Amino acid sequence: MSDEPQPQQPNEGGAGEGESRRPRRTGWRRIIPTWRTVLGTCVIGALLVIGLFYLGYSMVRIPPANALAIKQSNVYLYADGSQLARDGEVNRENVGLAQISEDAQHAVLAAEDRGFYTESAIDPKAMVRAAWNTATGKGKQSGSTITQQYVKNYYLAQEQTVTRKVKEFFISIKLDQEKSKNDILEGYLNTSYFGRNAYGIQAAAQAYYGVDATELDAARGAYLAALLNAPSEYDVVAHPENRSAAEARWNYVLDGMVTEGWLTSSERAGLKFPMPKEATVSTGMSGQRGYVVDAVKQYLVDNGVVDADSLEAGGYRITTTLQKPKQDAFVKAVDDQLMSELDPENRTVDTYVRAGGAAVEPTSGKVVAMYGGIDYVKQYTNGATRRDFQVGSTFKPFVFTAAVENASTTQNGSPITPNTYYDGTNKRPVQGWSGGYAPENEDQVSYGDITVREATDKSVNAVYAQMAVDVGPDEVKRTAVALGLPSGTPELLPYPSIALGVAQASVLDMAEAYATLANHGEHGTYTLVEKITRGGAVIETPERRTTQAVSREAADTTTSVLRSVVENGTATAAQAAGRPAAGKTGTAEEDQAAWFAGYTPDLATVVAVMGQDPVTADHKSLYGAMGLERVNGGGAPAEIWAQFTRDALEGTPVTDFDLRLQNGAEVVYQPPAPPAADQDTDAPGDEDTPGTGDPATPDQAQGGTTDAGATAGTGTTPGGTPTDGGTTGDPADGGTTADGGTTGDGGTADGGTATGGDTTAGGTTDGTSTGTTGTGTSTGTTTDRGR
DSSP states (O other): OOSSOOOOOTTOSSSOTTSOOOOOOOGGGGGSOOHHHHHHHHHHHHHHHHHHHHHHHHHOOOOOOOSGGGOOOEEEEOTTSOEEEEEOOOEEOOOOGGGSOHHHHHHHHHHHOTTTTTSOSOOHHHHHHHHHHHHTTSOOOOOOOHHHHHHHHHTSOOOOOHHHHHHHHHHHHHHHHHSOHHHHHHHHHHHOBOSTTEESHHHHHHHHHSSOGGGOOHHHHHHHHHHTTOTTTTOTTTOGGGHHHHHHHHHHHHHHHHHTTSSOHHHHHTOOOOOOOOOOOOGGGTTTHHHHHHHHHHHHHHTTSSOHHHHHHOOEEEEESOOHHHHHHHHHHHHHHTGGGOOTTTOGGGGGEEEEEEEEOTTTOBEEEEEOOSOTTTOOSOTTTOOOSOOGGGGHHHHHHHHHHTTOBOTTSOBOOTTBEEEOOTTOOOTTOTTOOOOOOGGGOOOOEEEHHHHHHTTOHHHHHHHHHHHOHHHHHHHHHHHTOOTTOTTOOSSGGGGGTOOOOOHHHHHHHHHHHHTTTEEEOOBOEEEEEETTEEOOOOOOOEEEOSOHHHHHHHHHHHHHHHHHSTTGGGGGGOSOOEEEEEEOGGGSEEEEEEEOSSOEEEEEEEEBOTTTOOBOOOTTGGGSSOOOTTTHHHHHHHHHHHHHTTTSOOOOOOOOOOTTTTOOBOOOOOOGGGOOOSSOSGGGSTTSSSOOBTTBSTTOOOGGGOOOSSSOOTTSSOOOOOSSOOOTTSSOOOOOOBOTTSOBEETTEEOSOEEOTTOOOSSEESSOOSSEEOOSOEEOOOO
8 A cells, every 4th residue: 555645535534624515595595584494483383373272272261151131221311311211121031942943043054154063163264254354344244153152142241352352262162162062052042132122032033023933934034043133224124224135134044044955945935025023112112212212322323422232231321312391292292183083993094104203403403302103112113213205395495495505597597586486387397307207296286387485385396396407406415415314315316306305314304404494504413312421431422513504595595485385385284383483294105104394493393194004014195094085294294293392392482583585585587478378277267377467476476375275365376275295296096186075165075076165255165276266166176185
């Protein structure tokens, strides 16, 4: 072996200078973790999650049931501090799962948790989806399984906090290990809230259908299951305007039952929506108390003062704006002028009669009295807040207000004032509107040329439909909303028909709008709550802000016109209030509702009499109610208004209106003189056509009109007595009707013609005449408008 040193071979031996090194990461690669780092992090993270899970699982115990059984009541007070009502009694009857029909069980599962029996107590995917939808503004979503909902209902409170959700998570997992699915479902069905103060499915079955839970079929079970999503909103008796949404949820539940194999397609096809019965509640909510409590709760929730879950928990002391003397006066007025005239045992139509009313102080916006119905225990739907009846001609003042506010002109360029002439011919096509609209006047009466003031007195549809187009239907809608109607009012649409009152505003909505007119155009939303406390702590309520909705001139000129309605038009019954008053009558389509909306300088009050079938909840005509051929706004509604206003303001000084009218309000704008052949009226004789004689004064046109069919002066008024206008003008049979009553001196109306009974100039008749008066015999079709 040579003594020369041998060269060392690469990679031989251990580590040394010859060992190759890993190249260093450079550039952007340095910020990317290696797979070793990622793996290590994942392992550590997984161990941490597992550790936290077991820590939470071991620390969170299943608590005892919450104190719902002894939950507090809410106390409602009149403005003077006396007690109005107390709610909070828990209506619940626990039953075993065997006492709940399988159809009802399956319906609830289809609505809330279709994988309940096969999946775990929690659904992470649903929770993530719900959190994402809530965070991205798609609405508050529930990602909870039935187990989680039961834990929330039975063991925890309703607050939306991270702590509560964490507890709910772990308790649900533990409960799923310790109790069977059937036990959990039974507990859930016994603790869930279904509305109508019904806790648990047994109480709900009784509250909505008067049966036990074991008797619930698929249709009724699906409706109760739908209620779990929105108990108050989906009660179609209390909120008929929400029926379409409730039915959509009901269909969703039934379709889910078919999907899961719990219901066949043929069975599903044969099911019809099961209308629930009128609610019967504890006598603690009887009379007006229940209506007031519901309205106050809705007010608090809608204005973000308290949420519905917190109200259900109870403990609130709520002082309302209602004044007990005025509240009692409202009830008495309705009893005296309406309920005492009903004979439901002998007249079926009298069983349809419903009433609603509200009174608002114009300057403060406080609701000082409310009438919801004859008795909350007997008639569940609040007549003061429901939005499913047309307001009729009570809407017409908003059209005129919009005209003055916007300085609108007629088609020939004349300014629209109380004394501007319009063509009041029946079925006259509206000019300037491409839709071909030609509305009927009440009882098919044609008036020829007529001033706005007189057209308001007589509620002439042809005039106001044309005026709506002259102003612009969009402007009319904007004005109505500015005055106080909600922008989402059903059927409040920018078409000429808006003038006829097809919108379905509530009595309370209309009272707010009329209060704005009484307050010289200054609008502030109404308030029902003076103060609310819980545990002695005062809870903040919305600050009332006012805006000048329309100019004072627009509001006051409207008031001037509405004063004429009370003095000379369809609302002369309102004079019994004994105070200066302004107002407007209204009749809904097919006489399904009659309205009077009016005000003094101190109080704005709206009264509606409505027709509704007590079994099906369908709207019904009021023909024949109270023993009268027709019920209109100038009858019972105006009479109720007058008695209530008189009694409510008793002892307060009588004040007159302080009006600032539009420029030119007193000017009479003469109508164009069309050929005689173009004058289409039902009244015989040239002397009976307005606009062909002397100019009309602001308060009296062509002889003027007085109370209930009286014609004053030596002239004549085509169409006779003012009418409510109505939205179609047709009586029930599609034509004109005779009142079948007697004329002033004993003549009878036969076949639509009143004969035998002379009426001299300035004389009166009990009915109204669509022919002429003041010239001897009254001829033509007559209709009883005295009520």
